[in-house]
Amino acid sequence: MNSMSSDKEQFSVQKLIAEKKKNGAKKRTEKIVPFILLMTAIVSVLTTLGILFTLLFETFTFFRHVSLIEFLTNDTWYPFSDPGEYGILPLISGTLRVTGIAILVAVPIGLSAAIYLSEFAKDRVRRIIKPILEVLGGIPTIVYGFFALTFVTPLLKNFIPSLEIFNALSPGIVMGIMITPTIASLSEDAMSAVPNSIRQGSLALGATKFETAIKVVLPAAASGIIASIVLGISRAIGETMIVSIAGGSTPNLSLDVTRSIQTMTAYIVQVAQGDAGYGTTIYYSIYAVGFTLFLFTLVMNLLATWISRRIREEY
Amino acid sequence: MKLIDEKRVSAGMKRRIVRNAIFKNLFLFATLLCLLFLIVLFYRILSQGLPHLDWHFLNALPSRKPENAGIYTALNGTLWMMAVVVPVTMILGIGTAIYLEEYAKDNKFTTFIRVNISNLAGVPSVVYGLLGLTIFVRALGLGTSVLAAGLTMSLLILPVVIVAAQEAIRAVPNSLREASYGMGATKWQTILHVVLPAAIPGILTGTILALSRAIGETAPLVVLGIPLYLAFLPSSFLDEFTALPMQIYNWTSRPQAEFQDLAAAGIIVLLAILILMNSVAILIRNKFQKRY
């Protein structure tokens, strides 16, 4: 340790530092960097503004050709005639039919899986199964679409001979499988967040695990579970490729799920890949439909955020 | 007088235990149903596509004749598009995350940015397609180029990258920042030399997962008007291109069974890329999991 003082006479780190300090580059960097970073953060705000302005602007142009009343009340969507008919209801109906089927599939399976993983499964099992479930959520929708058209539809036709090649049922079921991981994973998170003391309180009274899960854990995690379902609905409404490939392109108001339909998203895809000229009413109509779709998902997302924010205050 | 009839309770007990067992198995069955679906999906696609998957398929241009067709242009196009998406999302995503976690003051504007990002994550991909169509393809005149599609995809996955980077940065313990400040380091030096190196594995994991979403995403490309069929390769970012999911979509939409088999082969390639990327992400995560 005695060598230290003699070393210090050879060179002083503080003196070296003082020599290097003379240029002001460091100070300038400190000022500029936060500004540049703020600019990158602004990009996401600009994206939102871009989406809003694009949709609003082109939608307004659309409503110069078609009246809002026709858009909301006409029960036919057939833009390809002259003059075209632009009633959004059949498209909304198609979207809701597929979404409804998806939810009917996804909620029971998703919730069951969530209950199993959170209340019954051993830790090791959960750690294997959960990532596998998430693989389902990571498969590109084009793959699901292909599977719905080439496998599920022919399979269903064995049981329902009247099933059309394009229909609501097959994409609905496949979409249900696609959103199951969303519901299972988020619900499982909500149920795992229920304190163990509450569970033990019920088990100590002699309740079975099933009774505890249904009567204690589910109600306690209710808002998280509902939020997960709402998010699932939002994803189903915005899903595009499955319904474009397997759903068909005939908008209608019928409730028959074996018939060909068209959803809002599938209509946008149909027009975009066709050759509707820029500036035609048909071209603008995809923005009006896109805007309607955007509103639907926005409301769902806000609802989900609102619901899940409420649970955090409960325990 | 006893309020609880013990006989009735013990008689009901057996029934309740049986019910518990039944439901437990029902829940397990539902869980396994998902796995079964996954297995059927993979089996079906492999059995349909594998026979067509060979060196020729990877190296051939698209063709009207199924036996000649390949995914060379599509695979190339996807790589070109990712060459735009990777730098753009990394710079914007990490930049935004650093701003929000390290610089942003706790005020209304910051809250607005945060809420905005979480809402963007919920916007359907087809709507991003409309945004790209209006802004990049038409207003900026980029047409259906690699650049237009790459920028659209970047905006689409940006919220995911931001959130992942935020989490990784937040996980860096404050004690490391303090140590750096304590040596007289400035804020940016601390972020650049301490926070980012410590957070980079987490950021990479999240970014790779987000990129794998961009590779499989089809709807925005269709809306942008990216061609379904293209027989030449792009030579600059302003050239037209087609991408792997577009090629799959093209083949899926054909009525002939031969083309659907090609679609399955294309899907195998797509899934292989995604599995590879996910494995890399998981490897990175496991390697650097417990470090603090």
Add this chain to the structure above:
Amino acid sequence: MTFTVEKKREEAVKETQGKREKNVVYKTKELNLWYGETHALKNINLDIYENEITAIIGPSGCGKSTYIKTLNRMVELVPGVKTSGEILYRGRNIFDKDFEVEELRTRVGMVFQNPNPFPKSIYDNVAYGPRIHGIKDKKILDQIVEKSLRGAAIWDEVKDRLHENAYGLSGGQQQRLCIARCLAIEPDVILMDEPTSALDPISTLKVEELVQELKKDYSIIIVTHNMQQAARISDKTAFFLNGEVIEYDDTDKIFSTPSDKRTEDYITGRFG
């Protein structure tokens, strides 16, 4: 000019040493600090001397950690902190606008409660400080790293694995590495915030020995909740209670004949 000033200072040191009086490193005047509404430090007046170990003791929440973090302005990382009064470091008020906080922290090193090496190699940990201050010359860095690790009495344990990750070291070694990291920029003062609270007794002993060794070249201020530690290693001790300095004197005096009843109660273990 500077030469004469230096010389005068040296003479002054010699002169005062004769009377067991030393140069003041830190002079705290009327320091008040608030965390939002909480008045955490009240009217602190304290002189800290060169080449001494000053211990700061007191029960948890008494403001001792806050005080030491004020000395290098680390406390300002907590949002909503307000201060009034002055802290003169070598005669300059550290709160002055033209006294850059980075410059202050380059002169005043800090060792933290929990060992906090960076997830980098041992070498890179020690070289971190010099590097960020612009010293890039490999030869000089090598010298600094060796000297600092020797100075922190850890050189022999790590010299064969300088390029391995610092997280492979034991807790006690990590803390000495952090001390080495701090020595690498040759600070004037070292602030230590309960540096042994996370360590086992043997590691604690090693760090304590090291601290006494470092006293020759550095002025050290150490916060501790361990009164025996303060008694063992420090020259002066300040007793903090509820954000006030109750008593500040030679360590021997504080632990043998404290002049305040509350100090006596604390060191005899009646509270805290």
